[in-house]
Amino acid sequence: MSNAPKKVSIKDVARAAGVSIASVSRVINATPGRVSAETRERIEKAITELDYRPNRIGQALRGQMNDTFALVISSIQNNFYSAVAWEIERRLNDAGSAMLIYNSNEDPALQDRCLGDLASRQVSGVFLLCAVDTPGLQAAAGQTPLLFINRRVPSLPGVPFVGIDDKSAAAELAGAVLRETGGRIGLIHGPSRSHTSRVRRDGFLETFDAAGRRLEGDSVVEAELSMESGYACAGQLLESGRYAALICGNDQIAYGAFRRCRELGLTVPSDLAIYGFDDNPLNQWLAPWLNTVSVPHLRFAEAAVAGMMKLVEGQRPGDTILPYDLVLRR
Amino acid sequence: MSNAPKKVSIKDVARAAGVSIASVSRVINATPGRVSAETRERIEKAITELDYRPNRIGQALRGQMNDTFALVISSIQNNFYSAVAWEIERRLNDAGSAMLIYNSNEDPALQDRCLGDLASRQVSGVFLLCAVDTPGLQAAAGQTPLLFINRRVPSLPGVPFVGIDDKSAAAELAGAVLRETGGRIGLIHGPSRSHTSRVRRDGFLETFDAAGRRLEGDSVVEAELSMESGYACAGQLLESGRYAALICGNDQIAYGAFRRCRELGLTVPSDLAIYGFDDNPLNQWLAPWLNTVSVPHLRFAEAAVAGMMKLVEGQRPGDTILPYDLVLRR
């Protein structure tokens, strides 16, 4: 404890090697052709002997850069988001960068607090895993490289986006529902505040309309993207009658619906089929009853990191629309 | 994009208010009795007008402190760990701090890479959510405030710990198993490399011994703390005979075992009961069949943050042993 061994700085290395700090810096940064082989060797020896590691704070202050990224996630409970977050972390770490993490909880004020905090930390870039449109977001857009994942904010078309074609995925899932059931269909979609949720909802509804099986108004309800809300909305729906299938705006909502069905004595999927969206990696272990759209979270992370790297180099990457898969479990 | 509006620094505020940067700093830090009310007011006006926020990098460089903490988590897949992590993040954010996150994946080399990276980032403290004993950990212990959560490292008794009494929890759970089943019992415990896993295993085995129902050697297998490993080990166990109950080292293992049972045509819990450990918050939604020990993840986070705050203030908080609950679902 206490008497911490003094941190070793570039000065100590310079002194140990008998050179100036400039030369040490040149060795660290592998500046080409500025230091002789013999001096370089001496410095490297001193570095390993002292176990010196350049202080990132000093580097950041001087170079305005940080090798630190931030990820703002809108729902800590959503395991699909977690999975994406972790994959991003892994890739950033492999690249020698670190990741700050913030939860915005879909709350505009909280999101802005996060973004403000970030600004004062000089991060190199920010991943937004489902952002909401706020003044703070608009302000941040001019200051820091931003990248949207899974949900875009229409008022910021210049910010690159990584996601899937939600509309067509929703339409395909709706097609599968139509094929597999002739009974009554319920829809619990996400909040219309979210662009992605709106697009999915429209994909579902338009497909049903086109097939001549328009959903009645009381078969469609709006939920938050949470298990609790799915539970509540499923209860509301199911007390007004029998359903053959429930389509949910994402897997979290589906989990809530599942619990409600169980409590009502309904067996899934024999009494009623449940459809979700995202394909949480946990599903194959715990939710074999869930039909869903598999969104490739690994490729999300990959594309997001690649896009961010371009961004920090000053390029302007385009949007990345990834393929998805229908997962129909019986 | 590009032409980013120049960041506003303390100098700009000083110029705008017609004072020196020292005075601005005094206002920011609320240094008592060093600046007159009228000057303070002028400075505060300039601050809000320019929307100035002190640069944390500069502050960190000067003050050797960062208001940034790190959390190293050993398994990204474990939702219980995620839940704890998120609760810590929330509390740190409320306190105006940020959280860097790292995944060690139970890999000693990866953990040491994380700790090395952390050292160069001058973090204020590190939460270790299930650490493994490595040279890098020993080195970090002298440099930075450390706090163990859920798993201690016996060779570092000086580092505070937040957790439960795993031995007695395991014994209680084993007692419940004995009470509820007269059939054959299998145990899939965690890796003996982990102190916590060893303690839990001993708690189980000693209770069975004491009750005169010693488990035969082939009813006990060692798994990693993952669903995949639980799946594999459950397969190994179940091919050697029928079991009335399977006790798993944690919930992740139990999920894997559940999937194996399902694939073997066994119904849980009527054909066979499954017992886990941790009580992942998801269980109440997706795993109503799972008996487990409920570890209070909110209080973990609370105690961990409180302990860390003491640590950064130079105090030496003691270990925190929290209460647990048996969750027996029928």
Added chain:
DNA sequence: GTTGACGAGGTAAACGTTTTCCGCATAGCC
């Protein structure tokens, strides 16, 4: 022998803060 180029390495400024030290008034005291 003078010049120029080039290679190696040092000096010092700059990044944005905090904090120590100092100076300048004003006020209070004799």
Added chain:
DNA sequence: GGCTATGCGGAAAACGTTTACCTCGTCAAC
């Protein structure tokens, strides 16, 4: 009026880097 105490505020050093600029040899070319 001279003295000190006090309150306010500025100057500058320091934190650990990077990098633009400079200096000093050495060597080749004329």
